[in-house]
Amino acid sequence: MKEKLKQVSEYVWELDKNVRPKMRVKAKIIASKKVVETIDDAAVEQLTNVACLPGVIEPVVGLPDMHWGYGLPMGAVSAFNAEDGIISAGLCGFDINCGINSIRTNLTYDEAREKIKELIPALFSVVPCGVGSRGKLRLSPNQLDEVLSRGLNWAVENGYGTKNDIEHTEENGCIKGADPSKVSSLAKRRGAPQLGTLGAGNHFLEIQRVTDIFDEETARKWGVVDKDQVLIMIHCGSRGFGHQVATDYLKIQERAVRKYGIWLPDRQLACAPVKSKEGQDYFAAMKCAVNYSFTNRLVMTQWVRETFEKVFGRSWEDMDMQTVYALCHNVVKLEEHTINGERRKVYVHRKGSTRAFPGLPVLIAGTMGTASYILKGTEKAMRETFGSSVHGAGRAMSRHAAIKKYWGEKVKQELTQKGITAKSTHPKILAEEAPQAYKDVEMVIESIHGAGISLKVVRLIPMGVCKG
């Protein structure tokens, strides 16, 4: 399929809808020539599968971090009309509201470096990591329902974070329309003991330092003022809760596909008509996972603040540990976009894709050994990518291949040589997440900045990291 890509400008490649039967619209990929070379054929084919779905709006978009995923690549966005389109549990994926919180400090690199060997183990013991990890919270069923329907409003009322965190979170940390009655009891049972846990895989808690400020005015507005300023990044999702919601509705939507006679090129693209019960129930349940995940990250943010207080002997307010921004990159949203000159409500499916609305922060995580970025969204993203950008560097190698190729202790040593303190539940996690298993984040960022769908504001590099 890749050989059918037509380059239409420096950063845009297209797949015409006649490259295979049944495509309703064309697909496009935003990437430099160098990045296109890193994309595997199977992922490109997955983009064309999505272009076959009912009500899909042109174009299906692949982003420069794209790599093969369940049904659709990670690093892709697709939109469907709100009349006869579909809404899909498969297109959103398993880790609903996997996302990132960026928290600033007024600490300098030197101040943090002195304490990093104390800080990382302290954070590691405060924030539960790993698959199946359980948190310190024990939520009753009623409390969990409050989290699911009220998100960060519950968090702040219960001492996790402040109004400022709410104001600096996508959807103000509470997406409207979340309905806990649409969530299975199994999902709730899995979710209740996991609030305030990091999880595993590519999820992390990282201490970072600023290396570059590209847009001083915007950076200052977001509280990033100095090179060598220290920031914190938390990347994780909705844990077993969102995973179970996705699993439940994949089954329901697989049945819906047959019931409504939808032709699918790949059964992993389970979906349901937007106006069907199977479509709207999923939407309402998925939103519960969105609120759960926002809350999960803010709970941990507050524990991180308390840990910094102990290590540095100052209050977190005094250290200016405010949320720069918090957002999700695995989600379905009903948004208004301009389609062929007309304002229309569409169901935007972002899978490994960050919202990039004009002027708003876009948080992009690199790997444990490479840079992360804060960028800002643009008008061009509204026109080109349904207001969306990448989510990270994007894997270049499967988890399985990475575990076979790298050895965790060696990865740790290499990080130490680069001045990065890493701690994980198991060395295997470090092998799985070896920086070499990912694309070069600088190349990915160059593609989105060059394409103009998000513009560089701040570059960060890791000092210390906690992994599942």
Next chain:
DNA sequence: ATGTGC
């Protein structure tokens, strides 16, 4: 990503 295959 995930009580890490069905």
